[in-house]
Amino acid sequence: MKSAVFFVAFVAAVAADKIPDFVVPGKCPAVNEKALFEQQIPNHSKYAGVWYEIALTNNPYQLLKQCVRNEYSFDGSKFIAKSTGINADGNLMRHNGQVLPMPLGDPHLSIDYEGSFTAPYVILDTDYENFSLSDQYLRRCEAAFKDIGVDVSRFAKTVQGSNCPYDTQKSL
Numbered sequence: 046m047k048s049a050v051f052f053v054a055f056v057a058a059v060a061a062d063k064i065p066d067f068v069v070p071g072k073c074p075a076v077n078e079k080a081l082f083e084q085q086i087p088n089h090s091k092y093a094g095v096w097y098e099i100a101l102t103n104n105p106y107q108l109l110k111q112c113v114r115n116e117y118s119f120d121g122s123k124f125i126a127k128s129t130g131i132n133a134d135g136n137l138m139r140h141n142g143q144v145l146p147m148p149l150g151d152p153h154l155s156i157d158y159e160g161s162f163t164a165p166y167v168i169l170d171t172d173y174e175n176f177s178l179s180d181q182y183l184r185r186c187e188a189a190f191k192d193i194g195v196d197v198s199r200f201a202k203t204v205q206g207s208n209c210p211y212d213t214q215k216s217l
Contacts, residue, residue, distance in 0.1 A: 099203055100201060116129075122146075126141065126142040
């Protein structure tokens, strides 16, 4: 009887620990995260501001689908994140979170939004001040991802532009 109970418990534990469908096999990019993070730490305050999402891979924890506007404020140790946009139902939505150093000292940030789980957040490249949705900028990002071995065909472009209610989003 004990072995049957153990077997059921073991199967339940394995099923609960299943890899989510949106995670696909592949190789991780080769990035010297320690060197990259050491360069970025003194510039974290420059990363504060408004950033617009231009593309995203499939991720069921990302509830915002269009007009995604991320506002980061830096308090000296972490970023307070306010993300707004339009969800899959076509409604405006606000999603609150934080971006902070990994708790166990890994050389990168982590992102933690309400209703989700904490995940690594690695800033691969930034100039800390520009925002652009031009094709040239997207090609530059795609080239940077390709250079580190990321399959860019998995990215879906995020709808942005003049039809987005950015002024309303600021007040959410």
